Amino acid sequence: MRSVSCDTGLSDEAIDGLLLIYETFIHPHWPVIYLPALRSLRALETQAPILFDAILAISAANSDLTQSPAPVALGERITRGPLSSLSETILESVRHRILASLYSNRSDLATVQALLIVSLQDLGYGRTSLAYQMGGIASRMAIDLGLHNVGPTAGANGGVGDGRRKQEQCRTLWACFLLDKILAAALQRPPMLRLADIDAPRPSVMERDELDLWLSGGGQHFLKPQAAQAMECVKSHALSSFNSWCDIGIIVETVLDQVxxxxxxxxxxxxxxxxxxxxxxxxxxxxxxRWRANLPEHLQWRDEDGAAGHANAGPHVLTLRGWYYTCMLLLHRPRVPYLQETYENDHDLDAIHALQRLQQPDPSSSLSDPFHRLPKGVDASRAAANGICSIMEAYESTFRIRKFPSSWVYLVFQAATVHAGLASHAGRARGNDHLNVHALSPLRVESIQRLEQCIRWLDDMSVTWASASSHVNILRNLSAVGAKTRPPSPQPDAAGSFDAGQLITNNNTGRMLPPPAPDNMTGTAGGTANDIIDDWTLFWALMPASDDAGLWHSFNDMFASS
Structure with a gap:
């Protein structure tokens, strides 16, 4: 089996450019190849041609802007470059050869690594079923090869070559685990490789691709001019970041199972x-x-600094942080309707605090409020969504938009779903494009602005990853559905307090919530008070965890007007 690179018409210079993209942007995310053992990725052209071609395919998908150092102006539409179709051609060749090898009962480490890359690319292209199948084959082939039972990477009887082989096996096995969690979350499907099945150590961080400078191979032209100098001395930390990302993958598995x-x-x-x-x-x-508090110093960040707190971090480090926020978002988003901050008065923070005090459980009661012990879901969800947006702002100011990993479509979309729900308002639901932001609370205005920001990012990303193209309509519909189901805020009196008669109890939860809206406000027309609150609860409780368009259409249909 030989590489198809000699049949593509690519020059050696063009191939080297694609390999630089891989080593700069993709390998730090997925360090499955043991780079310290290779003088150059070109060695894979003969050693592992199927893996070499998979590398060319995913690099070509991200290559459109590599020849132009000029930054893309805000709002300027990016078009697909000449290597996009070549990427698809090579990808299909790799897939065909992988499937043929299964018929021949041939499997090896390079095939598993190629499957990982193929699945990631299919996920970005919106071929969700194919991505799930290819990722499943990668996980099962890894188990078939015994990678889940890899022993210690260094032993008294193990030579240097044996240590390298075990390192690459460990890296590949844990990459399969992490990919499996991404697919399970993004597609809302059962995981195929669980932590309980793995008895393999984590990759060692005492390796060259941990300690080398991130731009040691060049690639400064991939960065925005204002960021290139600051990134020149940034170490890769690819393996410590990868191991921490695997820790988040373990928590994602727990969230998907429990929530x-x-x-x-x-x-x-x-x-x-x-x-x-x-x-x-x-x-x-x-x-x-605890995971965040225990991160090594070089992976830490501060939320209060916003996008500036993520400056001078490699793209893989930002991806790690993005998955932390996404995990927090997935955990708390279903509980948004149970918490009083969701129903804040649009103008008066004192009124919010009064409502909070009114809804506190009676300490003398034998029945404690089942939700008061939990973190405030609306605050945690909004903070997580804002955290993803801050990372995107830092990413956009440092790197070219075309270099986003395919999984970032999912992260941005999840942040957008929170802001779409919190930004929902009556005018948008009734087809009125004019919005008087002065009549809304600062938090609602922020969510509206963040939603539009996420939509712009998804629109830009859709040029590389077609999976982002359907998300804009989903988000517009989600905002409209939120407006139909969202109860209005109770109005305080002149003293800033609330009449208990303004609040009603949801029979299912026992929570004190605002009354239904009149016909000219948000809420389901003609519905009873409990109908509206139940709709608002279902809106958040059953919001899909995935970005699968079919699941979102079914979700929106639940709240369609009769």
């Missing part, structure tokens, strides 16, 4: 309270916060 499994979603839809679910949420939240 998004069918039984849990059904219980939320039926308004069934579960103390076990509450305890699981608190434990996962605490685990996420």
């Amino acid at each position: 998004y499994r069918p039984a849990a979603r059904r219980a939320r839809a039926e308004g069934v309270y579960s103390q076990q679910a509450d305890e699981a949420t608190m434990q996962i939240d605490a685990e996420l916060r």
Whole structure:
């Protein structure tokens, strides 16, 4: 089996440019290849041709702007470059050869690594079923090869070559695990490779691709001019970042199991309270916060600095942080309707605090509020969505938009779903494009602005990754659905307090929530108070965890006007 690179018409210079893209942007995310053992990635052209071609395919998908050092102006439309079709051609060749090898009962480490790359590219192109299948084959082939039982990477009887082989095996196995979690979350499907199945150590961080400068191979022209100098001395830290990302993958697996499994979603839809679910949420939240506190110093960041707090970080480090926020978002988003901040008065923060005090559980009561012990879901969800947006701002100011990993479509979309729900308002739901932002709270205005920001990013990313193209309509529909279901805020009196008669109790949750809207405000026309609150609860509780368009159409259909 030989590489197809000699049949593509690419010059050696063009191939070297594609390999530089891979080593600069893709390898730090997925360090499956043991680079310290290679003088150059060109060695794979003869050693592992199927992997070499997969590298060319995914690099070509990101290559359109590599020849132009001029930055793209804000709002300027980026078009697909000449290597996009070549990327598809090589990808199909790799896929065909992989499937043929299965018929011949041939499998090896390079094939697993190629499958990882193929699945990531299919995910970006919106071929979700194919991505899931290719990722599944990668996981099962890794198990078939025994990678999940790799022993210690250094032993008394192990030579240098043996240590390198085990390192590459460990890297590939954990990459399969991480890809599996991405696919499970992005497609809302069961994981195929679980932590309980793995008895392999993590990759060692005492390697060249951990300690080398991120731009040691060149590639400064991939950065915005104002960021190139600051990034020149940044170390890669690819392996410590990868190991920390695997830790987040483990937590993602727990979130999907505890929060998004069918039984849990059904219980939320039926308004069934579960103390076990509450305890699981608190434990996962605490685990996420411990993970962040225990990060090594070179991976730490500060939220209060916004986009500036993410400056001078490599793209893989930003991806790691983005998945932390996404995990936090997925954990807390279903609980948004149970928390009083969702129903803030549009003008008066004192009124918000008064509503909070009114809704505090009675300490003398034998029945404690089942939600007061949990983190405030609306605050945690909004903060996580804003965190993703801050990372995007830092990414956009440093790197070219075309260099985004395919999984970033999912991260940006998840942030947008939170802001679409919190930004929902009556005017948008009734087809009125004019919005008087002065009549809304600062938090609502922020969500509206963040939503439009996410839509712009997704539109830009859709040029490289077609999976982003359907998301804009989904988000517009989500905002309209949120406007239909969202109860209005109760109005305070002159003293800033609320009449208890303005609040009603949701029969399913026992929470004190605002009354239904009149016909000229948000809310389902003709519905009862509990109907509106139940719709608002279902809106958040059953919001899909994925970015699969079919699931979102079914979700929107639940709230279609009769």
